[in-house]
Amino acid sequence: MGASTELAALIDTIYGNLDGLKPSQIKALKRLYSQRLPGSSLVTSEFAQRLGAISSEIQQPLCTYINRRGQVIRVGVGTPRQTQIPPLELPRYGAERLSGIRCLATQLKNESPSEAALTAMTLQRLDALVLLSVTGEGFERRGGGATGYINATYLAHLIPDGGQTHIYWTVSPAQSLDVLSQQDLLALVEGLEAEFRREYRAQQVDQDTDRVVLVGLLTDRRYEQQFQDSIEELERLVDSAGGEVLEVLQQKREHVHPQTVVGEGKIQEIALSAQTLGANLVVFDQDLSPAQVRNLETKIGVRVVDRTEVILDIFAQRARSQAGKLQVELAQLEYMLPRLTGRGTALSRLGGGIGTRGPGETKLETERRAIKRRISRLEQEVNQLQAHRSRLRQRRQHQAVPTVAVVGYTNAGKSTLLNVLTKAEVYTADQLFATLDPTTRRLLLPNGHTILLTDTVGFIHELPPPLVNAFRATLEEVTEADGLLHVVDLSHPAWLTHIESVKDLLSDMEVTPGPSLLAFNKLDEAAPEQIEQAQARFPNALFISAVERQGLEQLCESLAQLVRYATGSSGV
Known part of the structure; x- marks a missing residue:
């Protein structure tokens, strides 16, 4: 029952800015979840006109996200950039595939999709982005009494880059809704994914090598030359760890952002670079707090580590003696312990016995206690190693x-x-x-x-x-x-x-x-x-x-x- 209630609440959710909307308008938005489009159609005229009518009434852009079965899985008030699906909530897909989701969006003026909208499409690796330009009021369609709201439509989708490292998009000229509604979605998607597969195989991506985007932050506390030296050193560290640096991104700020280190715009740039370059790791040239790592991974959608973790990884690879391995493991566990927090109740187990209330001992607490015990044992062994070396020195x-x-x-x-x-x-x-x-x-x-x-x-x-x-x-x-x-x-x-x-x-x-x-x-x-x-x-x-x-x-x-x-x- 709990799972079905959670699913129902999710389907009822309207994302974006709902300020100023009437209850009847919110209800109309929620009813969009009950709509179902033919699996092979990009959009139907009826669904598009319905979106246009609601968007015209509330005088705001709308976005609906639809899977390949024709089900509406997300409704949002705002632009594609404002309503995009977080990377961690997207379905899993390979580098040669699209996400299986298309976005039907409205806008209140007639113009091609903005770069922000196209960037959001790329970050989500959408099957397609359909932009519906709303005139602001209904008009009489030629030959009938139906009322229409769509002035023009634009179709955008990703395209492979012909063997280079970036993914590009293409945008159609303005076209009528009737023409767009006749396009075959499945044929479009199958053709695109076939091209992506060919490019993916041609690049022969090494799955064992981390493909890395480096990020550096220049603040008022760091000199320009010192900053550049640190970035170059981080590149060498990644190379020593066995990674491949694809791109280096930098930002200049007065202070470190407490939640995400860099600003929101730079996060979008990092996410776009990781997506278009096929990166699976982002490395920051400074220490990150556990909260910053979680926030960045949520927004970027790939694993995020800091300079310290790269050095720890190198040490783990280089340690040869038993003493070296012992000390590296101790350092890794001490680094990992404060970063176990924030995994949420997903690691919880139900309490056992009579009269218990809520979750019992969490897996997180069990892991933390086990790591503390292991750290204690390792510290004892390091102390013994220290005493042994001291005796050798005395000798x-x-x-x-x-x-x-x-x-x-x-x-x-x-x-x-x-x-x-x-x-x-x-x-x-x-x-x-x-x-x-x-x-x-x-x-x-x-x-x-x-x-x-x-x-x-x-x-x-x-x-x-x-x-x-x-x-x-x-x-x-x-x-x-x-x-x-x-x-x-x-x-x-x-x-x-x-x-x-x-x-x-x-x-x-x-x-x-x-x-x-x-x-x-x-x-x-x-x-x-x-x-x-x-x-x-x-x-x-x-x-x-x-x-x-x-x-x-x-x-x-x-x-x-x-x-x-x-x-x-x-x-x-």
Whole structure:
């Protein structure tokens, strides 16, 4: 009974702005739900005239949405843009199909469909948009006494783009209602979907690859260059995670919109881009609250994630050791826990036993409690890992072997340098966060003494707090080291910003790291002006190329001096 009552209420719903409408007018609108059109007809003259009469009386545009069985499934007062079906309420359909719904809309002036109406058609992937121009009053039809309200009609529908990435629409010239009512809907739809299928197969869309639209917001608190660097970095993050960036959209606002981050118009643009490009993921270049994610997904119709979730995904892919996997899982669960809310009563179960009222324990509460238990266990294991590494460090200290932690921005070349200096076999790639697990190797210095070099996880601007917390056992390798070797990718345009980001993260650690040595890497790829700027700004820094083995002898001599200074020993 509950389901049938809910369905009846849905069928009775009139969407849009009902202010000022009389009860009799609302009743006339509700009666439209009882109408049924022939399955093969775009529109019938009788139904169109009825829409025109109501629209003329209330002096507002109307929209009715009809499925392929000819049933009216939605009635709204307003334009196609104002009354469109939310993406999450649309039926599921593939990239090669239309939604199976057409919109019959009225307008109070005679003109072609607006871009807003055509955009709404595209977002809903409608079978067709039929626009009926209402004259404002009935007129006598030639040859009979029937009263008509439709002055002209327009037909719009989507068309494939001939192998490109966008979907386009076509709009017919103004035509009479009699001509339009004779068009075969099923023939039109079948022809269009056959073309979409051919285009879809020709593009050979890889279902395993996320097709991504990036969104960046430039506020008064961010500098233009910093913003552009962040967007480019996000593109590389998505690429490292295995996604394909289709388009980058940007908006400039004074403040972040509290509900949706960007404005309503930009949301429509994002939704249109996702629809026309076939994107299945939208990535924002900033952290999103759980409410913002839900609001954006409702309006856009595809999955929405933020920068932190992309980084977490990369970490999950890159973790190789048991310790790394453990820490990544902990970070993911801590990120997921506050985002479980807002799923509504759909996850509820009916209460059991005698005398219960309403829903019992929800699946949401069960999931939250299970995640909290898992987080507690993982934190215990991370603490054990932390204690184990602490014992290893104490053992090394008793053996009087100095340690140097290699730190730097992600993809600065730390692992490559470790491999070249110590003949380690750490995985390297031109990717962000190619390696996560710390690796310690012995390095024989020119003076005959030995030190331990430890490769650490790469830093990044605004490293997500869950990752900082989860990788505290790894980052302690930095705080417990006798000295730091700060490696910088000099070929990167934002190398100076990278230095500041690493310094900020190091300063936030509970224990202040030891003295550091600055080494600019990738000298072979850096532009001459970048080298000159770095030499002028950091005259005591080293300039090396791990790949070309340039400057490594001087680096080893400087490491010996660094350790000798850090330990206060003249014998190292």
